[in-house]
Amino acid sequence: MAFDISPWQAPPPSLLIGTGDLHLWRFRTDISARSADSLRQSLSADECIRADRFINPLHQIQFIAARYGLRHILAGYLKCLPAAILFDYGEQGKPSLQLDNAQPLDFNLSHSGGWGLVAVTSGLAVGVDLEQIVPKDSLLQLSDYAFDMEEKGLFSAFSPARQERGFFRLWTAKEARLKMLGVGFGNMNKVVLPCFQRFFVPAKGYVAAVAIDHPVKRIIRYHDVMSR
Ligand SMILES: CC(C)(COP(=O)(O)OP(=O)(O)OC[C@H]1O[C@@H](n2cnc3c(N)ncnc32)[C@H](O)[C@@H]1OP(=O)(O)O)[C@@H](O)C(=O)NCCC(=O)NCCS
Known part of the structure; x- marks a missing residue:
């Protein structure tokens, strides 16, 4: 099925998402420790506990930036403050909006290196993954562990x-x-x-994919800017 895809662009002042639309957001997570301290004020108590568990300060900053980025993006649709958003969690940890947030929005977050990525739909299950391309010396073992027969065939066909x-x-x-x-x-x-699936490059040195169990008519890509 054909669909439109926009370039990365600044978001409009008022955000709306229609059925069949998929919004992809990218933002930097390599912010300063000072910015992270200030963004942390908008996180929930359980998110702060998770942030405190990171031993590496860089990972802590990236986690805070990613969770704040997610809250900031969702707050744009829900017309509320980032701190007001309430999450529920699935059995294996997938966050979703608590029902009293009213608007049917589904979303998924991924972060890697200095970037975060959020996919948003009007209530249709969505998944997103972002990876920084870093050299790995165990590609064959990883592919053996992670891929099904078809994927293994595709992997072994690469030069x-x-x-x-x-x-x-x-x-x-x-x-x-x-x-x-x-x-x-x-x-x-x-x-x-199978479902709708799209592979893309959100930034140099990174790859990402989004999956949604529904046909998509339009992908709009936004670039969110936080103070760094
Ligand atoms: C979902 C999973 C594959 C993501 O791993 P990852 O590649 O390291 O991380 P990503 O950056 O792509 O995604 C992380 C985000 O996905 C979301 N997420 C968490 N669990 C999820 C799940 N089961 N399904 C979909 N999204 C999920 C969260 O927003 C999370 O962000 P957060 O860590 O800031 O809360 C991995 O966490 C997993 O296998 N979870 C299953 C349950 C599990 O093993 N739990 C043990 C945790 S101690």
Whole structure:
């Protein structure tokens, strides 16, 4: 099915999402410690507890930036403050909006390195995965563990020069489908039924994929700017 896809652009002052639309948001998570301290004020108590568990300060900052980014983006649709958003969590940790947030919005967050990515739909299950391309010396073992028969076939068909990028393409696609279902790595080697799937490059050195269990007519890509 044909669909439109926009370039990355600044969001409009008032956000609306229609049925069949998919909004993709990218934002930086490599913010300063000072900005992270200030954004932390908008996180919930359980998010602050999670932030405090990170031993590496860089990971803590990236986590705070990602959770704040998610809240900031959702607040734009819900016309509320980022701190007012209430999350529920699925059995395997997938966050969703609590029902009293009224508007049917589904979303998924992924973050890696210095970038965060959020996919938003008007209530249709969605999964997104972002990976920074970093050299891995165990691609074959990882593909053995993570891929089903068809994916293994696709992986082994890549030439040595294209193997690394090809691996990340297949990996993000698989993870996006699993995240759409609200499950995780434990189901990595299972076959996940086909759905709308799109691979894209959100920034140099990164790859990402989005999966949604419904036809998509339009993808609009926004760039969110937070103080760094
Ligand atoms: C879902 C999962 C595959 C994502 O792993 P990842 O590639 O490291 O991380 P990503 O950046 O792509 O995604 C993380 C975000 O996905 C969301 N998420 C968490 N669990 C999810 C799930 N089961 N399905 C969909 N989305 C999920 C959260 O917003 C999370 O962000 P947060 O860590 O800031 O809360 C992984 O967490 C997983 O396998 N979870 C299953 C349950 C599990 O193993 N739990 C053990 C945790 S201690």
